[in-house]
Amino acid sequence: MQLEFSAEELAFQQEVRTFIAENYPQELRGKQDEGDELAKEDFLAWHKVLYNKGWVAPAWPVEYGGTGWTATQRFIWSEETARADCIRLMPFGLAMVGPVIYTFGTPEQKAKFLPRILSGEDWWCQGYSEPGSGSDLASLRTMAVQDGSDYVVNGQKTWTTMAQHADWGFFLVRTDKEAKQQEGISFLLVDMKSPGITVRPIITLGGEHEVNEVWLEDVRVPVENRVYEENKGWTCAKFLLAHERTGIAGVASSKRGVDKIKSIARAEQDGDKPLIANAFFKRKIAELEIDLTALEFTELRSLAGANAGKGPGPESSLLKIKGSEIQQRLTELALEAVGHYGAPYFRGFGEGDNEHPIGPDYAHRAAPTYFNTRKTTIYGGSNEIQRNIIAKMVLGL
Amino acid sequence: MDFTYTETQDMIRDTLARFLADTYDFEKRKVMIASSAGRDAGIWSALATELGMLGAPFAEEHGGLGGGALENALIMEEMGKVIAIEPYLQTVVIGGGALKAVGGAVADAVIPGIIGGEVVIGFAYAEPQGRYDLANIRTSAKADGAGYVLNGHKGVVYAAPWATHLLVTARTGGGNRERAGVELFLIDANAKGITRRDYPTVDGSQASEIYFENVAIPGEALLPGGIDLIEKIVDEATVAVCAEATGVMEKLHQGTLDYSKQRTQFGQPIGRFQVLQHRMVDMFMEVEQARSMVLMATLKLDLPSAQRKAAVSACKSKVSKGANFVGQNAIQTHGGIGITQELAIGHYFKRATIIEGHFGSADYHLDRYEQLTLAE
Structure with a gap:
């Protein structure tokens, strides 16, 4: 048992640092520094760089395009990308449907979809939640009825992140009305350009257009686009949720978040001292940093278990709960730190805008980010649902 | 980076867990705490001689298993599971830790006794006015020829009633709360001039208030390191x-x-x-x-x-x-x-x-x- 990196691991760390320094898209860096909202092309720019290097899907098995890295190498990768403030790639293809397809899909599905997820050619969205099915996801009502070689799908999905840009969506639909809730659900891959699909924006508290309502009206989906057996979609859904929860810990990016708070608190004045000298504010940073350390080592222990052949299990709910709470506390501290200049509403730079926004650069996004980040304890199974999962699966209650 | 335990570490944990499950069930623990000694000294001997557990963090040349802090952590966790009152923390982790750090003749002389179960150490560091500040020390160690003379009061010294040795922090110079002048001494628990007031603690152990009155100790009792x-x-x-x-x-x-x-x-x-x-x-x-x-x-x-x-x-x-x-x-x-x-x-x-x-x-x-x- 040891914390130090081996010589090979140190060399790998250096390789990663050099690669990021030489290849991270400059235009993207500029937008991030200005606090601009990022567009699809921005995400794809970094995605393409990683794809060309063969590093776009470190967690995938090598046979499907993964890197074959050890858990430690993956840890180094996430540390270094966070340290360099690289954007996180959209998870829907790479972290969600990709693993479902290579785990449960047919050879044809793997051949068709996996290369296009890796290359970034297809942009994916997740059709899970419905207006009446949030935490109680298994109560979903979107129906798929087989008609010849197609399913005909009718219903409504909501909170569909990035659906406005998506080429494909993975949808949970009901294929058996009579079965018990979880047993009548199937997992479908749906071409978002299919006739009968309507995407309507939902604008969230920070002013962002991230999520959408998706309406499906007599949408025809070929039966060959069903992953795994009919009525066994819940198996895929559970598998995906456990995968989603581990990524959700977000340790490396929260570490960078702590550094940002510290630099804001050193820049902001509180009386004749910097804010970081304020005993109450300092205590909050210290407690946050310590909780983040606890999360980091809990994740490392879980990764060590995963290396020893245990997949991510229900204990990954712990990572989701603590990781999301920490993300929220970070945004709360940032907003507290900027004081008055949390209030001005910055719409972002439009075409031809060159007027500098009000207040310090680090203040523009503090309030919108705080508002937006309330989502982390709600999505991916709310933190209350995560507690139910631990209670049932780990504690046997 | 590696997060796996060695086979020896797994063995230490399993062996100790089995032993403690037998010897430390809740009823037996109650009986030993209520006894006049406040403990069952046979358990400490068994940990040493039957299990070899007290040698876990010591070098093989001293007769130990060659481990360190990880082994101490494993053992302490198992002790916690049965709320054991054994003086492992004071004797092996603290006393042993100090001896490992200074090495030399004193380590060669005392460590085998720890491993063998004959030595029990009390750590006399706290003082009534000191809270958690390790330099807030009034107990004095005045140089006297080749040795020192100890005077002062140490509080809540866990395991002191059972101890053969005391590890004492005392001031050879400097004012109260100054870092300079604070030193560590390993002394005979029964040295002339030491008086103890023993008492049970709320968590089932035994501790003492210890008073040093012109206690003469040899120069080699000082473990250098401040x-x-x-x-x-x-x-x-x-x-x-x-x-x-x-x-x-x-x-x-x-x-x-x-x-x-x-x-x-x-x-x-x-x-x-x-x-x-x-x-x-x-x-x-x-x-x-x-x-x-x-x-x-x-x-x-x-x-x-x-x-x-x-x-x-x-x-x-x-x-x-x-x-x-x-x-x-x-x-x-x-x-x-x-x-x-x-x-x-x-x-x-x-x-x-x-x-x-x-x-x-x-x-x-x-x-x-x-x-x-x-x-x-």
């Missing part, structure tokens, strides 16, 4: 007591879980109520995070002192808060029966409560952490 050495061994002890806490907390959580599945109210086991389920999940998360922090701090004990101290303080503040949360909620979930002496749960709660403040409260360690990591 306050830096004292801070290092106290940091090691702090992590060890946190490891013990993870064992205590695991049992508090497990006991609560079991109880909630048996206790019926409103026609169903109380573990079916979501408000209690979520509370027990929160307890589970505290136990897991405490475990993670102990691992983190154990692996950082050999870093340069500023990093070591920050890691240890992060660990202790988190574990203190976790122990408080898990202990209080274990009692609350048990209801009335939890506040009686009848069930083991209350005894685990008492030990958890004392560990909370041992070697510094959560607030003390948050302060120290901030001083090291959050400078202006």
Whole structure:
């Protein structure tokens, strides 16, 4: 048992640092520094760089395009990308449907979809939640009825992140009305350009257009686009949720978040001292940093278990709960730190805008980010649902 | 980076767990605590001679198993699971730790006695006015020829009534709270001029107030290293007591879980109520995070002192808060029966409560952490 990196691991760390320094898209860096909202092309720019290097899907098995890295190498990768403030790639293809397809899909599905997820050619969205099915996801009502070689799908999905840009969506639909809730659900891959699909924006508290309502009206989906057996979609859904929860810990990016708070608190004045000298504010940073350390080592222990052949299990709910709470506390501290200049509403730079926004650069996004980040304890199974999962699966209650 | 235990470490844990399950069941523990010695000395001998457990963190040349802080953590966690009152922390972790750090003749002379179970050490560092400041020391060690003369009062010295040796912090110079002049001495517990007032502690152990009145000690009793050495061994002890806490907390959580599945109210086991389920999940998360922090701090004990101290303080503040949360909620979930002496749960709660403040409260360690990591 040891914390130090081996010589090979140190060399790998250096390789990663050099690669990021030489290849991270400059235009993207500029937008991030200005606090601009990022567009699809921005995400794809970094995605393409990683794809060309063969590093776009470190967690995938090598046979499907993964890197074959050890858990430690993956840890180094996430540390270094966070340290360099690289954007996180959209998870829907790479972290969600990709693993479902290579785990449960047919050879044809793997051949068709996996290369296009890796290359970034297809942009994916997740059709899970419905207006009446949030935490109680298994109560979903979107129906798929087989008609010849197609399913005909009718219903409504909501909170569909990035659906406005998506080429494909993975949808949970009901294929058996009579079965018990979880047993009548199937997992479908749906071409978002299919006739009968309507995407309507939902604008969230920070002013962002991230999520959408998706309406499906007599949408025809070929039966060959069903992953795994009919009525066994819940198996895929559970598998995906456990995968989603581990990524959700977000340790490396929260570490960078702590550094940002510290630099804001050193820049902001509180009386004749910097804010970081304020005993109450300092205590909050210290407690946050310590909780983040606890999360980091809990994740490392879980990764060590995963290396020893245990997949991510229900204990990954712990990572989701603590990781999301920490993300929220970070945004709360940032907003507290900027004081008055949390209030001005910055719409972002439009075409031809060159007027500098009000207040310090680090203040523009503090309030919108705080508002937006309330989502982390709600999505991916709310933190209350995560507690139910631990209670049932780990504690046997 | 590697997070796997060696076969020897697994063996230490399994062997000790089996031994303690037999010797330390709740009823036997009650009997030994109520006895006149306040312990069963045969257990300590057995740990030494039958199990070879007291040699775990010592070098093979001294007759040990060649381990270190990881082995201490494993052993302390198992001790915590049965709320053992054995003086492993004081004798092996603290006394042994100091001897390993200074090496030389004194280490060669005393370590084999620790491993053999003949030596028991009490750590006399706290003073009534000192709280957790290791340099807030009035006990004096005045040079006198080749040796020293000790005068002063040390408080709440765990295991002192059983001790053959005392590890004492005392001032050879400098004013109160000055770092310079604080030194560490290993002395005979029965030296002339030492008086003790022995008493039981609330968590089932034995401790003493110790008074030194012109106690003459030889020059070689001084273990060189001063306050830096004292801070290092106290940091090691702090992590060890946190490891013990993870064992205590695991049992508090497990006991609560079991109880909630048996206790019926409103026609169903109380573990079916979501408000209690979520509370027990929160307890589970505290136990897991405490475990993670102990691992983190154990692996950082050999870093340069500023990093070591920050890691240890992060660990202790988190574990203190976790122990408080898990202990209080274990009692609350048990209801009335939890506040009686009848069930083991209350005894685990008492030990958890004392560990909370041992070697510094959560607030003390948050302060120290901030001083090291959050400078202006």
